[in-house]
Amino acid sequence: MPAPNPTAQLKPGDKVRLTSGGAVMAVERVDRRVEHPYAQCAWMDARRRMQKAFVKLDALELLPPGETPP
Secondary structure (H helix, E strand, O other): OOOOOHHHHOOOOOEEEEOOOOOOEEEEEEEOOOOOOEEEEEEEOOOOOEEEEEEEHHHEEEOOOOOOOO
């Protein structure tokens, strides 16, 4: 039996990061109605500018509540 996918329950406000690493992002919205579900994510870059991107759910990992990233 496959392990449950924590990103299947993503909702706005959740903190995520790419499975390959990188900045902590906030989920702004999730669209599961399409063939390849995705989340719209926002984060602050190194110059403190707001960035946004659409990321496929299978490329994200959900951060546990209260985890402080390095």
